[in-house]
Amino acid sequence: MIDLKPSINIWHDFKSNQIAGMWLFLGSRRSLQVVHPSITQLILWGILGGCTNSLYSWLVAGQMGDFNSQGLIGYALWPFIALIVGIFLSQRMNQPRLMLVPALLWLVLDTNILLLQCLIQYLGSNGYLNFIPDSIYNGFLPPLFVGLFVWQSLAVIWVFSRALNWPWWERALVFVATIATMVVWQLSVKDQPIWKVEETPPTFAEDAFYAQSYLLDKALDQVQYGDIAQSHWYFLGVAGDSYVDVFKSEIERIREQFDTRFGTFGRSIMLINNPATRLEVPIASKTSIELALRRIGQQMNRDSDVLFLYMTSHGERNHFEIENAPLNLGQVDPKWLRETLDKSGIRWRVIVISACYSGSFIPALQSPETLIITASAADKTSFGCNNEADYTYFGRAFFDLAMREQSSMKTAFDQAKQTVTKWETSQGFEPSEPQWSIGRNMELMLPQLEPYLFPQQNMTTTDITKPQDNEHATTAKKSLF
CATH class of the missing domain: 3.40.50.1460 (Rossmann fold)
Structure with a gap:
């Protein structure tokens, strides 16, 4: 059952949505029981998600580069898709407030995962993780982060499909469509990070x-x-x-x-x-x-x-x-x-x-x-x-x-x-x-x-x-x- 509780205040809702994101990470339907959707919360978590992704992109770029608006637009694609899904679900379930839930939960989970990645990226670039063998740091962490990114989208589908008792073929169809969309998205935006370091061709000056x-x-x-x-x-x-x-x-x-x-x-x-x-x-x-x-x-x-x-x-x-x-x-x-x-x-x-x-x-x-x-x-x-x-x-x-x-x-x-x-x-x-x-x-x-x-x-x-x-x-x- 989806329990869409009314808003109490901004910070109470913020705390509830943070807890909902943790339950979502575990694939639990309890996330739908504690989430507090509202336009204010969607905007707030959207800003946090955009800032967190920008910070991570800046750290990956070596704390240099130029802001790339196309990268931010590429990031916004996923909460936009989640919002469309929410509109479809709200019409199907006749619950208007359900419209914001998929996008809100996705943003909460994405923000928390990116904060973890920012912390690891900062510690690694400043030498605080030198005790971790390169075989683990370079061989295990990147695939793990890719897996987390995939899961934050699939987790939303998993929770809703269980709560709404979708038939197996519908779940499979949505899962496949989501993964295919993610592949196309990754191929399209991999060269458009939010902070972009322009590669200049090497030169050999005339005086040299x-x-x-x-x-x-x-x-x-x-x-x-x-x-x-x-x-x-x-x-x-x-x-x-x-x-x-x-x-x-x-x-x-x-x-x-x-x-x-x-x-x-x-x-x-x-x-x-x-x-x-x-x-x-x-x-x-x-x-x-x-x-x-x-x-x-x-x-x-x-x-x-x-x-x-x-x-x-x-x-x-x-x-x-x-x-x-x-x-x-x-x-x-x-x-x-x-x-x-x-x-x-x-x-x-x-x-x-x-x-x-x-x-x-x-x-x-x-x-x-x-x-x-x-x-x-x-x-x-x-x-x-x-x-x-x-x-x-x-x-x-x-x-x-x-x-x-x-x-x-x-x-x-x-x-x-x-x-x-x-x-x-x-x-x-x-x-x-x-x-x-x-x-x-x-x-x-x-x-x-x-x-x-x-x-x-x-x-x-x-x-x-x-x-x-x-x-x-x-x-x-x-x-x-």
Whole structure:
């Protein structure tokens, strides 16, 4: 039985309708017994529903964008349909006040569900839900919210069909018609949110275009010869993707760390794809990588100097992504990188690749004089690629933590691997399993090269290069050549 009680006052009716919405969520006919329909309540809940949907759309848009009236009109479609249903039911049951009930109940339930979504969206975007694994947050919540949206419409039909004793075929027909309407609606308005962020096509300004040749030549010209009396480290950093700032930030910080702490000033180059650096730093491309490796190979002592190549970007199997829209840049694959390194004449190589599936580069890059470190195994993804971070997970664990504390590459890698695994496990990620692969000659040579990279406690530069050390290093080198 539908009990349409008369209005008492606005706030009493508001409370009753809120309770009716809760019963409706449970699919209970009690919602029809406690609802207090009126034009005032319909307008009030309509305003609340519109504001709540606008707030949610604004939060999803990253608290930016422009108000889109078409999105609000699209939202109003559903209470309008519910109002038409109410008119039909009121005529059929000869109860005029029943006209407002379906639309009112739908608005009450929609407002409460959207408030919950707003809260979760706000907490998630501000980092308060980091303890929830991404597999749950990104894999479970979106389908749940879609299901709730579907249910708030079907619940109205379910309650009325039971209260009015509709035959099964009529219930089924209305359910199917409702779902079909929702599908059409979703396809029509998915590109019309209430708060819309206009996507602008990427551009590459004319001044940046003409500056790039000069920037690359300048970066290559500054690479100095090393002192033949001792070994030197050369650094090349490559940030592959332009649309995620963490790669730029990571290369900038690591290059500074190498120049100031590890002594590569005058022997380091960074290539970055990012709109913010197009007038300051050469972009990363296959051409610039090849020219940088060739220049380093020309300036370094082939027998005693070593290259530290760090590449960070998104990746797939046998694929390191190079992107700087709207430029159409070639992609880096293991075969090309190995051939380019070989052509450069660089013998001693430490190659660190931070990208998803970066372990797939190891087989092609292996050589007796090469150490290869990757942020993930060949079949694993790596983590930490977002605009808010200064480092990727592996970049922070290896460079910002381990290499500041250790004086051995292997010890630093082992520490970083443990740290990354701990972070990933705590957040419910499948471990990325960073990889280490070192050639036989590099394994013997690395202890002789590391003192020139890591600052030594109680050991000055003179101590490192004193004659007896040089004699020992020379003996060790001769055994490898």
